[in-house]
Amino acid sequence: MHKPSRAVEFRFLAEPTDVNFGGKVHGGVVMKWIDQAAYACAAGWSGKYCITVSVGAIRFVRPVLVGNLVTVEAKVVHTGNSSMHIYVSVKATDPKLSNPLETNHCIITFIAVDADGDKVLVEAWEPKTKLDKRLQQYAINMRDLSIEAEAKLNNS
Numbered sequence: 001m002h003k004p005s006r007a008v009e010f011r012f013l014a015e016p017t018d019v020n021f022g023g024k025v026h027g028g029v030v031m032k033w034i035d036q037a038a039y040a041c042a043a044g045w046s047g048k049y050c051i052t053v054s055v056g057a058i059r060f061v062r063p064v065l066v067g068n069l070v071t072v073e074a075k076v077v078h079t080g081n082s083s084m085h086i087y088v089s090v091k092a093t094d095p096k097l098s099n100p101l102e103t104n105h106c107i108i109t110f111i112a113v114d115a116d117g118d119k120v121l122v123e124a125w126e127p128k129t130k131l132d133k134r135l136q137q138y139a140i141n142m143r144d145l146s147i148e149a150e151a152k153l154n155n156s
């Protein structure tokens with residue numbers, strides 16, 4: 001029987017092939033890490049194949065450098081019917097210094113689907129700590145803003 005798992009963490013070194021023209025890690029590479037960690041988190045929570053619906057509020061706080069030890073933490077912060085809203089935080093450090101600083105964060109939403117690609121219900125997640133309650137509200141706000149802004153664009 002599937003036991004929902006709330007969080008995943010990836011740890012690896014940023015490689016020379018991840019570099020952009022400015023010598024830092026490419027933003028698109030960071031977004032791929034975020035998508036992969038959030039997918040693993042959503043699949044672990046639902047026990048199903050999951051599809052990305054939306055990526056919101058992605059923030060680039062500081063650059064990731066080639067050779068940095070990167071940690072990508074993804075955790076469920078809200079669930080709906082079929083949707084799972086995942087908060088992802090990326091941290092990086094020179095592995096010799098072991099002083100991880102946040103480089104990125106975002107909210108990414110997945111839905112769980114069955115073998116036919118149809119939406120399926122997911123188990124509800126309930127926040128317990130103050131931080132989790134704040135993150136849940138943040139995820140709800142981001143979803144509402146995104147849906148409202150898209151509706152305004154389509155109706156204008």
Ligand SMILES: CC(=O)SCCNC(=O)CCNC(=O)[C@H](O)C(C)(C)COP(=O)(O)OP(=O)(O)OC[C@H]1O[C@@H](n2cnc3c(N)ncnc32)[C@H](O)[C@@H]1OP(=O)(O)O
Pocket residue numbers: 039050051052053054079080081082083084109111119142143146147
């Ligand atoms: C693993 C991968 O990388 S998959 C590849 C990338 N993803 C894709 O190609 C997906 C392409 N998109 C699609 O196929 C469709 O848009 C779908 C299947 C994702 C959603 O289709 P719809 O049925 O129109 O979505 P619907 O409006 O019912 O919303 C589904 C859920 O997403 C939520 N949602 C919709 N828009 C947003 C948004 N902007 N932000 C957050 N959540 C949203 C809804 O609230 C709903 O949640 P609930 O089930 O918990 O109530």
